[in-house]
Amino acid sequence: MAVRERENASRGSVEQIAERILLSPPDVGPLEESYLISALRSGWVAPVGPEVDAFEREIAARTGRSHAVALSSGTAGLHLALLALGTRPGDVVVVPTLTFVATANAVVYTGAEPIFVDCQPETGNLDPDLLERTLDELRRAGRRVAAVLPVDMFGQCAEYDRILPICAAAGVPVVEDAAEALGAVRGTAPAGSFGHAAVLSFNGNKIITTSGGGMLVSDDVELVDRCRYLSTQARQPVPHYEHTDTGYNYRLSNLLAALGRAQLRRLDGMLTRRRSHRERYAKLFAAVPGVRLLGDGDTGANCWLTSIVVDPARAGWRAADLAARLNSLGIETRPIWKPMHLQPVFAGAHSVLSGAAEQLFVDGLTLPSGSAMTDRQADRVAAAIGHFLAEQ
Secondary structure, three states: OOHHHHHHHHHHHHHHHHOOEOOOOOOOOHHHHHHHHHHHHHOOOOOOOHHHHHHHHHHHHHHOOOEEEEEOOHHHHHHHHHHHOOOOOOOEEEEEOOOOHHHHHHHHHOOOEEEEEOEOOOOOOEOHHHHHHHHHHHHHOOOOEEEEOOEOHHHOOOOHHHHHHHHHHHOOOEEEEOOOOOOOEEOOEEOOOOEOEEEEEOOOOOOOOOOOOEEEEEOOHHHHHHHHHHHEOOEOOOOOOOEOOOOOEOEOOHHHHHHHHHHHHOHHHHHHHHHHHHHHHHHHHOOOOOEEEOOOOOOOOOOOOOEEEEOHHHHOOOHHHHHHHHHHOOEOOEOOOOOHHHOHHHOOOOEEOOOHHHHHHHHEEEOOOOOOOOHHHHHHHHHHHHHHHHHO
């Protein structure tokens, strides 16, 4: 082999080894390309068109709902759902403290106050006992609770068989934040089917992606109509531009809806792939003292991000130690969400805490879980974890 050829081969192998493995990158291919080209050639590129209509019907069917509104983000869906429920300044909305900031931001957009409630240590989902206590305290304090926003943490449905009756007894509507949970089920009920309305996210790192986008689903036709109206700048149905309400530019384009439709066709295969990654992690850590999988035992989860929880006293190492090792090898990990009550932007917010979310933030670690992760990449992650464990 010539010197230059040897150098190129060596460089290629180094680049291959150095390839960064991400937590959950987009999983797109020829099917998505064909859908996008078809939509582009149709001439429908704006936030209306046949792909948007079809995508809404298909997501509604997948989530067991009657209606759906395609939107520019999951955050937009939460915002509109709260507005349609009549949320206003002075109200409070109960939000899990263990969540991505978008859940809380949507509350702030309405002028209401987020009340943060702690999670179950086993799952990271909203603690129903603390929720019930919080609603009772707020009722006795004379506060108007506009809604409760449970989050399906990392693709595992919250305990709705307890949450829904608690909220119904208090007269408070539920909006399911299913941003991470498309394809998951609780019992036989799919994620997105719980509460007065639910919201999905199609961000680039989600189970399926439209590059950016979301969907609001509900059986309440009046709520859906209101959200659709507000999402289109609250434009009145007249030939000239007329507006009697403040609206928002929240609609999804026909091109991105086409991408979403292609992704939805592949959803079941993507779920199978993610679940296989979780099963492999479960075997890797099965005999390791002090390590468990977050939400272990829930066969209905979509396994969006598989996470481990490490007890340093028993394991002899911290989640941060494994994170540092994997990062040095080009493998992405992240802590579990930093709780909202610890975020500077929400300093001083009313919170009902047990300490569970803070402990998960310190002891938890999310691992590469994407359906686009190849067998070679999965082997590389497993080998890196195996070597780390062997050294402890």
